[in-house]
Amino acid sequence: MAVRAKYQGVLDLGEKLKIANGDVSEENGVLKVTGTAATQYEKNLIWDAIKAAGGDSPSDINANIEVADTSVYARHTVVSGDTLGKIAKHYYGNAAKYTAVFESNTDQLDNPDMIKVGQELVIPNL
Structure with a gap:
């Protein structure tokens, strides 16, 4: 299974949440995902989806999700x-x-x- 297909649910969630400055690339079998979630709650949703698709410590995805507003959850x-x-x-x-x-x-x-x-x-x- 291609890594992008494995994490398609994560990518779909990112679009649904309107993750800002989102970027996705694949290099040597590792999916690289970056972007900015509106709140910590939305960032947590993304991480929960990553864990659901790849387990607690997936090695085939590198995600760097920032939070735009840290003043609220x-x-x-x-x-x-x-x-x-x-x-x-x-x-x-x-x-x-x-x-x-x-x-x-x-x-x-x-x-x-x-x-x-x-x-x-x-x-x-x-």
Whole structure:
């Protein structure tokens, strides 16, 4: 299997996430990938996809992914059915961390139970 085909899911994810300054080349059976993710969360998604395709320590890919905005972990646009607990569970794996999300968004939230569809929330670094 060609290395590019092996990591096609990673490349597709990079396009979906709109990784900036993305570049992909193949040299001596090693895929070289560079680019800039918007947030650390998006960078983590890319690394998770690399590990899923190549294992924990793949030797056939060399990825250098930068992060454009290190001041936040992620940004989340509220959709119907979201709660701060559900959002915290998605990003941190722990719904109880909803308070961190609330505290980082007090400029637009007065009550953790009152979020609105379309609001863009900051998901803070923990």
